[in-house]
Amino acid sequence: MxxxxxxxxxxxxxxxxxxxLHEGPNKDKAIDIMNKILEYEKPNMVVLTGDIIDGKCQSVDDVKLAINHVAEPMETRNIPWAIVFGNHDDEHNMMSKEEMMKFYMNFKYNVSQIGYKTFDRVGNYNIxxxxxxxxxxxxxxxxxxxxxxxxxxFIGGYNWIKFTQICWYKKKALNLKIKYNKNIPALMFFHIPLQEFKKAYKNGVINGKRFEEESCPKINSGLxxxxxxxxxxxxxxxGHDHLNNYCSVFKEIKLGYGGYAGYRTYGEDYIPRGARVFLINELDPANFKTWVRQEGDSELNL
Ligand SMILES: [Zn+2]
Structure with missing residues (x-):
C-alpha cells in the first residue's frame, strides 16, 4: 500500500x-523498547537501519516470524515504516534480500521499495x-x-557504497532539482558508517555517546x-556500531548513529538501548532537530 x-x-x-534490532524467531525485549518509544514519541514514520534480523533465523518461517515481530509495533499503531538492510539481515541464507524486501512491502504500513538494484544491493530508493x-x-x-x-x-573489513549507487543518488538528486527548481533538503539512511564519521567525531559531538571506534569501510568510494x-x-x-549513538557534523552535514535496540546481540549494560528521533518542520526543514531517546529515560518510565 x-x-x-x-x-x-x-x-x-x-x-x-x-x-x-537483531530480532529472531523468538520475540525479545527489542520489541518492548520499540513499543515504549513509539508510545512516547508518537512519530509520523519509523526507519529501521539494518541488522533488523540475523542468523538466528534457521528457516523461511523463522525469517517471517522475526519480521512479523519487528513489524508489529508500527502496524498496530498505523505508523508508516521503511527499512534498509545491514550486513546480518540475510546471513540465515533462507531468503534473499529481494524476497525479504517483498515480504516487508506486504505489510500495510510499510513504505519500503526494492528500488534501484546493483551488485548485491537491494533497496536503494527515496521517499x-x-x-x-x-x-x-x-x-x-x-x-x-x-x-x-x-x-x-584481500581488503578486509566492511564493504562500501558502490559507485553505481552514488551515480543513482546523484541522478535522483539532480532530477528532483530540475523538476522542482531547487534542492529539496534530505536525510540519508543506511547501515554502515562512512569514513567521514571519524572526521566528524573529531569536530565534536552534538548529542549522544561514542564508546567504540567507527567501523567504516577501508575504502572511501566518495559518497x-x-x-x-x-x-x-x-x-x-x-547503525552498525552498537556502542555509538552520537550525532556529529562534518562540512555542515550531520553524521550520526541510531544507537541500537537489540538485546540478543553485542552491547553493554551501561549503554542503554534506544532510538534516534528527528523532528522536521516544513518552514525550515534543513534545520531539523535530532535527539536520542533511550531505556532509562524518565519519560519512558523504564
Ligand atoms: Zn551491522
Missing amino acids: RIPLRFDSYGNFKIVQFTD LLKSSKDNSIPKFNLYFMDSGKYAPR FEFIYNVGDVKGVFV
Whole structure:
C-alpha cells in the first residue's frame, strides 16, 4: 500500500530510527523498547537501519516470524515504516534480500521499495515528504541505501557504497532539482558508517555517546563528496556500531548513529538501548532537530 507521507497540521514531521534490532524467531525485549518509544514519541514514520534480523533465523518461517515481530509495533499503531538492510539481515541464507524486501512491502504500513538494484544491493530508493497544505509540493526527501556486507578478503573489513549507487543518488538528486527548481533538503539512511564519521567525531559531538571506534569501510568510494557537492542531504544516519549513538557534523552535514535496540546481540549494560528521533518542520526543514531517546529515560518510565 502506498501511503502519502506529509507534514502534519502543525507543519511537523517526526521520524524514529531504530537500528540493529537483531530480532529472531523468538520475540525479545527489542520489541518492548520499540513499543515504549513509539508510545512516547508518537512519530509520523519509523526507519529501521539494518541488522533488523540475523542468523538466528534457521528457516523461511523463522525469517517471517522475526519480521512479523519487528513489524508489529508500527502496524498496530498505523505508523508508516521503511527499512534498509545491514550486513546480518540475510546471513540465515533462507531468503534473499529481494524476497525479504517483498515480504516487508506486504505489510500495510510499510513504505519500503526494492528500488534501484546493483551488485548485491537491494533497496536503494527515496521517499518525498509532502507539504501539509499541498500534497503536490515536496518539502523534504529521504534517501535509503543498502551499504552491503563484507569487503573482499584481500581488503578486509566492511564493504562500501558502490559507485553505481552514488551515480543513482546523484541522478535522483539532480532530477528532483530540475523538476522542482531547487534542492529539496534530505536525510540519508543506511547501515554502515562512512569514513567521514571519524572526521566528524573529531569536530565534536552534538548529542549522544561514542564508546567504540567507527567501523567504516577501508575504502572511501566518495559518497560524502558527492553529497557535499550536490548540497541536498543535510544528514546521514546509520547503525552498525552498537556502542555509538552520537550525532556529529562534518562540512555542515550531520553524521550520526541510531544507537541500537537489540538485546540478543553485542552491547553493554551501561549503554542503554534506544532510538534516534528527528523532528522536521516544513518552514525550515534543513534545520531539523535530532535527539536520542533511550531505556532509562524518565519519560519512558523504564
Ligand atoms: Zn551491522
